[in-house]
Amino acid sequence: MTTESKRAPAGAAVLREDVTSAIRQAVMYELAAVGYGRLSIEAVARRAGVGKTAVYRRWSSKLEMVLEIVSGVAGQTLPQLDTGSLRGDLEMLLRIVARALQHRLASQIIPDLLAEAARNPKIAQTLQEALHTNQREVSAHLVKRAIDRGELAADTDPETAVDLIIGPIYWRLAVARTPLPKGYVSSMAATVATALGATSGEPVASRGISG
Incomplete structure (x- = not known):
C-alpha cells in the first residue's frame, strides 16, 4: 500500500x-x-x-495596492433605506455618510487622496468610479421609492439627486473639513427634499444613528 x-x-x-x-x-x-x-x-x-x-x-x-484597497472600501454598498418618506430616507442616508466621513481613518485618508487625484489620473478615475457608482445606485433606489410613494415626479433625475444629496456633506467634511453644526443633517434633508420637488413626507426617527 x-x-x-x-x-x-x-x-x-x-x-x-x-x-x-x-x-x-x-x-x-x-x-x-x-x-x-x-x-x-x-x-x-x-x-x-x-x-x-x-x-x-x-x-x-504601491499604486495597484492602494487603488484596489481604497476602491473596495469606497465602493462598499450602503443599506437600502426605507423609512416611509423621502425626507426620512434622506436624513438617514446623510447621517450614515456623515458618520463614515468622520471616521478617524477616513477623515485623514479622503482629503489626502482627493489631493493626490489631482496629480494622478488613475487615482482620480478609481475614486470617481467607486464612489459615483455606489452613490448613483443608492440615489436611484431612494428616488424610485419616493416616486412610488407619490412624493416626487416620475421624471426626477437620480443623477441630479445624488449631487444634491451627497455634494454638500462631502464638501463640508472631505474638502472644507468643517464640522457639522447642530441640526445640520435634519436641515439639509429637508432642503434637499424641497429642492427635488417633494410634495409630502415628514422625517422619521433616526433609529439610533446620530450625527
Whole structure:
C-alpha cells in the first residue's frame, strides 16, 4: 500500500486570507498616518507584520495596492433605506455618510487622496468610479421609492439627486473639513427634499444613528 503526500498548490492559490486582511488594514493605517506620497511597501509590510514578499505576491506596486484597497472600501454598498418618506430616507442616508466621513481613518485618508487625484489620473478615475457608482445606485433606489410613494415626479433625475444629496456633506467634511453644526443633517434633508420637488413626507426617527 502506498500513500501519496498532498502538496499545497503554489502561487496565488495559497495566499492566506488573514495575511491579506492584515496588509489591507496596514495600508489604511499607513495612508491615514503619512498619506499616499510617503506610503511605502516596506512600511506597510512592517505594520502588517509580514515580509515585503507577501505584499508583492498580492500587488505589483504601491499604486495597484492602494487603488484596489481604497476602491473596495469606497465602493462598499450602503443599506437600502426605507423609512416611509423621502425626507426620512434622506436624513438617514446623510447621517450614515456623515458618520463614515468622520471616521478617524477616513477623515485623514479622503482629503489626502482627493489631493493626490489631482496629480494622478488613475487615482482620480478609481475614486470617481467607486464612489459615483455606489452613490448613483443608492440615489436611484431612494428616488424610485419616493416616486412610488407619490412624493416626487416620475421624471426626477437620480443623477441630479445624488449631487444634491451627497455634494454638500462631502464638501463640508472631505474638502472644507468643517464640522457639522447642530441640526445640520435634519436641515439639509429637508432642503434637499424641497429642492427635488417633494410634495409630502415628514422625517422619521433616526433609529439610533446620530450625527
